[in-house]
Amino acid sequence: MLDIKALRRDPEAVAQRLAKRGYDFDTAAFQALDAQRKQADVDSQGLQAERKAAAKQIGQLIQQGMSVDEAKASVDETLKKLDAQLNDAVEAARTAQAAIDALLLDTPNLPDDEVPAGASEEDNVEVARWGEPRQFDFTPRDHVEIGEGLGGLDFENASKVTGSRFSVMYGDVARLHRALTQFMLNLHTQQHGYREIYVPYIVNRESMLGTGQLPKFAEDSFRVQAEQEFYLIPTAEVPVTNMARDRIYDNEELGEEGIRFACHTPCFRSEAGSSGRDTRGMIRQHQFEKVELVHLVRPEQSAAAHEALTGHAEAVLQALELPYRKVILCGGDLGFSARRTYDLEVWLPAQDTYREISSCSNFGDYQARRMQARWRNPETGKPELLHTLNGSGLAVGRTLVAILENCQNEDGSVTVPEVLRPLMGGSAALRP
DSSP states (O other), rough: OOOOOHHHHHHHHHHHHHHTOOOOOOHHHHHHHHHHHHHHHHHHHHHHHHHHHHHHHHHHHHTTOOOOOHHHHHHHHHHHHHHHHHHHHHHHHHHHHHHHHHHTTTSSSOOOSSSSOOOOOGGGGGEEEEEEEOOSSSOOOOOHHHHHHHTTTEEEEHHHHHHOOOOOOOOOHHHHHHHHHHHHHHHHHHHHHOEEOOOSEEEEHHHHHHHTTTTTTTTOOOEEEESOOOOEOOOOOHHHHHGGGEEEOHHHHHTTTTTEEEEEEEEEOOOOTTTTOOOOSSSOOOOOEEEEEEEOHHHHHHHHHHHHHHHHHHHHHHHHOOOEEEOOOOOGGGGOOEEEEEEEEETTTTTTEEEEEEEEEEEETTHHHHHTTTEEOOOOEEEEEEEEEEEEEEEHHHHHHHHHTTBOOTTTEEOOGGGGGGGGOOOOOOOO
């Protein structure tokens, strides 16, 4: 959520920054609502003062010789009238504040100054490449053909038991998928200083609001049919980041580099806005798995944490020897809650292009303000908002896709990356 103080101080400056991401912020509407709220507050305070003065008249009338009943009766009409006006003023203030809250909840984060201008992913800026795409001496197959040839991918039965955009994995392909998860968790917890965390796969409305999935992206989420308003998690970002909701961390709890969590979960997305895109295979599914990286840091550590987190996701691709490129997202492609994002895009031979495999985002204090996630600054003794960051380290299914395609052989086998072989019982290849 944006800082309402900054909005009140200079709404035009906020609108200009939001325009960088193609968002048209209605400053006039905000100022009108804020003026209504302020006037309603002023009115209610004035009416409260009038009511207090009217109530005092009862005692004064009694001192002048009236009975208690006579004194109350003489002031009763005035008090009733003031009470009705006061209720109206309080309700007007509440209504205006609710409208302001709804406007802020529906307004995206301000992009960082370093975010390039642009309207879509075509305007994202490449900042680095690692590895060279393999030159095949045969026509490379896509992961669907490879996986089905190995007897390890089954989309027909997945569609039968559930529907489209789900998959079933068997044997060595399923084992490779599991090995990738284990490898990522080991790498991040043993080498990058993350604490592993296990969380619920179902969250409440407050958690979805806290990280910005609601109210903007309700149609992209799977809501659970239950007495309470529950949702299947679209990413571990939601439950893990909400661990900090309504909490004040002591400075010592944050350590030198803030708090780092690594979490493996399934993710559930309706993909409401992706009709017709990536319908073949495992690129865009309703259920997939990720190892998510979450940072909670002091504001001054925010930029360095973003670079570190992105580097940790890159380390997975480098260890697997998968060619990739790193891009910084332009304003028009920036996620709703993010102020700055790097995408890592892995090379897929069958598509002859790079495809996103990780998004690493810095949210600044945007999510923290929605969640009231804070730390106590020892220099002032006062609570201040944390900065939150997260990124995929990595999306497991897309990593599996990249291995199947980049490590395929002409005979239909797939070479297992060396770092995964100990987790595959020493196996060096998947064979039909």
